[in-house]
Amino acid sequence: MNFLVLLHSYLRWILLILLLASIFKALSGMNGKKALTAGDKKIWLFTMITAHTTLLIGLILLFVGRIGFTNIPEGVSVMKDATYRFYLVEHPLMMLIAIVFITIGRGQAKKAIPDAVKYKKAFWFFVLALILILAAIPWPAREIGRPLFPSL
Numbered sequence: 367m368n369f370l371v372l373l374h375s376y377l378r379w380i381l382l383i384l385l386l387a388s389i390f391k392a393l394s395g396m397n398g399k400k401a402l403t404a405g406d407k408k409i410w411l412f413t414m415i416t417a418h419t420t421l422l423i424g425l426i427l428l429f430v431g432r433i434g435f436t437n438i439p440e441g442v443s444v445m446k447d448a449t450y451r452f453y454l455v456e457h458p459l460m461m462l463i464a465i466v467f468i469t470i471g472r473g474q475a476k477k478a479i480p481d482a483v484k485y486k487k488a489f490w491f492f493v494l495a496l497i498l499i500l501a502a503i504p505w506p507a508r509e510i511g512r513p514l515f516p517s518l
């Protein structure tokens with residue numbers, strides 16, 4: 367289970383890098399002077415796959431992790447405890463919305479609309495996803511914070 371937390375935590379960095387790259391790619395095509403390239407589509411796809419993998423591990427942790435639903439100590443009220451509320455409600459909910467946005471953003475590539483519109487729509491979905499992800503990561507300075515680079 368520790369390994370899954372580690373993997374989930376490090377996938378954050380891969381996802382942030384890919385998402386930033388996706389945003390820059392979308393931005394570069396928004397002016398309408400460029401057709402959607404295979405390379406751009408690939409980066410968007412990898413971003414979505416990384417997000418879905420992070421989600422899958424997150425779902426496992428949500429139920430059977432050390433702070434998961436099956437391991438809540440007797441007497442703890444999830445909504446009244448900052449740590450449990452964050453990891454079992456706020457973090458999963460915001461991340462899920464962000465991952466839906468990434469999926470919709472990437473889906474623009476497959477739509478029958480002009481490439482400039484694909485780039486523009488994808489850009490905004492990716493930016494919204496980035497804002498949500500940055501807001502929902504347990505950065506070390508936060509009360510519920512976790513290390514940037516945890517070890518086993």
Ligand code: HEM
Pocket residue numbers: 371372374375377378381417420421423424425427428429431432433434453454457458461462464499503504512513516
């Ligand atoms: C963009 C997606 C996500 C990112 C970047 C992300 C990032 C993180 C990070 C950095 C941690 C702290 C890991 C540590 O303790 O060192 C964490 C913990 C956790 N995440 Fe996520 N997460 C994402 C999505 C999700 C989703 C969708 C769920 C649930 C469905 C989820 C459930 C959890 C849980 C339960 C923990 C606590 C794990 C534990 O300490 O046992 N995460 N996440």
